[in-house]
Amino acid sequence: MQLSRRVLLAASLSAPAATLAPRFALADAVDPRMAQRSFGSANAKVVVEEWFSLTCTHCARFAMDVFPDIRKKLIDTGRIRYVFCDFPLDRVALMAAQVARALPPERYEAFVLSLLSNQDRWAFVQDGNPEDQLRKMSALAGMSADNFDRVVNDVALQNAILAEQNRAEAAYKIDSTPTFRFNDEVYRQGELTYDAFAQKVADAEKAAGVHTAQQGSRTP
DSSP states (O other): OOSOHHHHHHHHTTSSOSOOOOTTOOOOTTOGGGSOEEEEOTTOSEEEEEEEOTTOHHHHHHHHHTHHHHIIIIITTTSEEEEEEEOOOSHHHHHHHHHHHHSOHHHHHHHHHHHHHTHHHHTTOSSSOHHHHHHHHHHHTTOOHHHHHHHHTOHHHHHHHHHHHHHHHHHHOOOSSSEEEETTEEEOSOOOOHHHHHHHHHHHHHHTTOOGGGGTTOOO
8 A cells, every 4th residue: 555654553543542552662572472473484595574554455455366376386385485564554454463463373374364355344344343343353263352352452562563563664664565575675666466476586586596496386
């Protein structure tokens, strides 16, 4: 979504919500909920990081139309390790990111992809409250109502997510979603087609010294 995260998040925080701690608080390094959410071979020569917002329609389209091929052809074949990085653009996205990180790690990917593919049913619901709809989605993922309430009001977790976001913003000049990092190259122009994404992976492999013969698993 090519809009300033600062503008969107600042505007959303003026709405009634669970109390948010200061944006520049440090993340709690020992909080297991903030452990990296990555998928694929630990030995992959290319690590792809995606900064995404769960209320970003561009992120949703990428998740639905492109990510399934990435999962099948690049992650599952061992060519890349994929890392999901939170970059919430508004209060609702931050709340959803908190819930996703509070779930058991093995449920994270499926839950995030479900939220992205069903944005209109919870984030942009016409006659209802996004928090109520998110509560229903979290229940389907196995989170109790009491735990949901604790999670969405957890200031420490809010702090941790925003602190990680601030660090990425400072280090990589990220201000929109989705933004990708292929090893050391940051791509800030939003969505990619599968072919364009695969070419970025191939370029990163070349820079990492991966021989063409090792790329036999590539599927156009």
